[in-house]
Amino acid sequence: MAAFSLDSTSSLLSLRAVFAVLTLALALSWLSQLLRYRFLSPLRHFPGPFWASITRLWIAYHNIKGDECELELALHRKHGPVLRVTPTMLLVSDATKLPEVYARNANKSKYYVTGSFGKTESLFNMQDHKVHAHYRKIAAGPYAFSNIKKMEPLVDESIHVWINALNDRFAKKGENFDFAPWAVYMAYDIISEIGFGAPIGFVEAGGDVGELIQGFHDGLPAFGLLARLWPFTYWVKRTWLGRFLVARPEDKTGIGMLMRFRDKLLQQRRVDIEEGKAGHRVDLLQTFIDARDDDGNPLTDDYIKAEILLVLLAGADTTGTAFQGMLYHILSNPEIHRKLLAETDAATAAGNLSAMPQYDEVLEHCPYYVACVKETMRLNPSAPNIFPRTVGKGGLMLDGLYAPEGTEITCNPWLVHRDRAVFGEDAEVFRPERWLESEEQTRVLNKYNMVFGYGSRTCLGKDIAMMELFKGPLQFFRTFDPKLADPKEPGIWTVKGGVAFWTDQWMTISNRS
Ligand code: HEM
Numbered sequence: 001m002a003a004f005s006l007d008s009t010s011s012l013l014s015l016r017a018v019f020a021v022l023t024l025a026l027a028l029s030w031l032s033q034l035l036r037y038r039f040l041s042p043l044r045h046f047p048g049p050f051w052a053s054i055t056r057l058w059i060a061y062h063n064i065k066g067d068e069c070e071l072e073l074a075l076h077r078k079h080g081p082v083l084r085v086t087p088t089m090l091l092v093s094d095a096t097k098l099p100e101v102y103a104r105n106a107n108k109s110k111y112y113v114t115g116s117f118g119k120t121e122s123l124f125n126m127q128d129h130k131v132h133a134h135y136r137k138i139a140a141g142p143y144a145f146s147n148i149k150k151m152e153p154l155v156d157e158s159i160h161v162w163i164n165a166l167n168d169r170f171a172k173k174g175e176n177f178d179f180a181p182w183a184v185y186m187a188y189d190i191i192s193e194i195g196f197g198a199p200i201g202f203v204e205a206g207g208d209v210g211e212l213i214q215g216f217h218d219g220l221p222a223f224g225l226l227a228r229l230w231p232f233t234y235w236v237k238r239t240w241l242g243r244f245l246v247a248r249p250e251d252k253t254g255i256g257m258l259m260r261f262r263d264k265l266l267q268q269r270r271v272d273i274e275e276g277k278a279g280h281r282v283d284l285l286q287t288f289i290d291a292r293d294d295d296g297n298p299l300t301d302d303y304i305k306a307e308i309l310l311v312l313l314a315g316a317d318t319t320g321t322a323f324q325g326m327l328y329h330i331l332s333n334p335e336i337h338r339k340l341l342a343e344t345d346a347a348t349a350a351g352n353l354s355a356m357p358q359y360d361e362v363l364e365h366c367p368y369y370v371a372c373v374k375e376t377m378r379l380n381p382s383a384p385n386i387f388p389r390t391v392g393k394g395g396l397m398l399d400g401l402y403a404p405e406g407t408e409i410t411c412n413p414w415l416v417h418r419d420r421a422v423f424g425e426d427a428e429v430f431r432p433e434r435w436l437e438s439e440e441q442t443r444v445l446n447k448y449n450m451v452f453g454y455g456s457r458t459c460l461g462k463d464i465a466m467m468e469l470f471k472g473p474l475q476f477f478r479t480f481d482p483k484l485a486d487p488k489e490p491g492i493w494t495v496k497g498g499v500a501f502w503t504d505q506w507m508t509i510s511n512r513s
Pocket residue numbers: 123124125136191310311314315316318319322381382383387450451452453454456457458459460461462464465
């Protein structure tokens with residue numbers, strides 16, 4: 001018995017010793033990593049907060065807290081246009097540096113965690129610029145403006161249904177309602193209509209079908225966190241826990257529901273095609289089905305599914321946010337609201353604006369309105385986020401300091417659009433006129449606009465989003481006279497995981513006579 005106790009005590013002791021040695025080894029390895037980041041890294045000369053220079057937890061913490069942009073703006077004002085925001089990443093707020101940061105051959109950094117939405121990658125997460133260029137060439141057809149133009153009647157019909165729903169539910173009854181979700185209902189229904197030929201049905205239901213919007217918003221903090229802590233995320237993905245980081249159609253989350261919706265529609269379309277019932281569809285799904293690669297081969301169903309999911313994830317909430325932002329800024333500025341109405345009413349009276357405004361008409365006859373759209377997205381970009389690339393061969397000189405090849409480097413549209421040297425001393429003020437003052441100035445503002453990203457990875461859905469934004473808010477302002485429930489509170493701007501949206505846009509609407 002005594003011998004047994006002695007044995008077990010000594011084995012416990014040796015277990016403790018192993019544990020202690022392991023802990024010490026881990027602590028020493030962490031410490032040496034921190035010291036290397038702080039004192040030996042080629043980025044050590046770049047300014048920035050101490051904690052950001054030794055751990056990614058600094059940026060992850062502020063992302064979760066929701067103050068990343070404001071804090072970084074204050075740091076830029078103090079330290080200059082280049083900040084070290086993680087041990088391996090530089091953040092640049094100088095708008096004129098956009099073409100260098102987002103150079104044609106720049107790869108996306110590992111921040112774009114791969115494989116999160118299934119094995120087949122969509123364009124957004126492809127890191128290698130050559131792989132991306134191959135697939136982008138194929139997707140360019142479906143997203144080309146000439147193709148999107150053909151979809152304009154589908155957008156018109158969705159807006160018509162949306163305006164009627166607002167009229168019946170709220171204008172006729174004078175009922176107080178929150179505009180914010182209604183902007184997203186419209187954006188989701190349009191994107192599913194032009195994506196798959198069927199609206200999800202938010203507007204008809206007058207609610208968040210399948211809690212899709214809530215599910216998407218709930219997933220955003222994890223999305224922001226896992227990307228910012230990417231070495232940890234890649235490590236988890238190599239373990240058995242990794243399976244929980246990949247979204248699947250069986251999931252009860254908003255993304256799982258979107259996947260099921262997408263799979264059902266693709267299956268139905270395949271059946272319709274076989275039975276000769278697909279007709280002359282002009283939606284994105286059909287253009288992906290009809291697309292061919294350089295060798296004349298069709299795209300695989302897995303790839304089509306990945307791209308169509310991306311349309312829903314990237315295209316609905318973002319456009320809804322811009323729409324909400326228009327309401328926020330225009331209802332906060334009665335003089336701007338008055339000018340906007342004067343312009344659209346004059347264009348209507350002159351016969352230049354159809355009952356459902358057409359894209360080309362708005363572009364040509366409503367410059368002030370177009371400036372309001374641009375100014376909204378400048379001040380409140382839907383993705384006030386970092387979009388990191390890696391510095392290419394030869395490195396990059398930034399504000400007199402050298403960033404070597406492989407350095408993670410990024411801009412953030414929320415910060416770049418507040419660069420006073422480019423957008424003016426009043427860059428933080430909503431002033432649509434800045435887009436109309438001179439041709440030269442407009443050219444510069446357009447050149448350094450990052451709302452849809454920058455360079456060869458810029459948003460493919462830009463024309464779709466602009467078509468919606470040229471019509472939806474305009475038709476709303478033209479039809480209704482909105483009155484805010486509390487004029488001092490036209491909405492609350494919320495950023496989660498680098499994606500923004502507005503809440504609490506309470507108002508009543510009546511028909512403009
Ligand atoms: C106001 C609305 C929108 C905003 C602000 C927006 C913003 C962005 C941004 C910033 C990027 C670049 C990301 C990066 O560099 O990593 C991007 C990429 C993308 N967006 Fe959008 N987007 C909007 C609407 C849409 C719509 C409506 C669609 C589709 C119907 C769409 C599809 C895409 C796709 C496919 C990409 C990936 C492009 C590539 O990597 O080649 N987006 N978007």
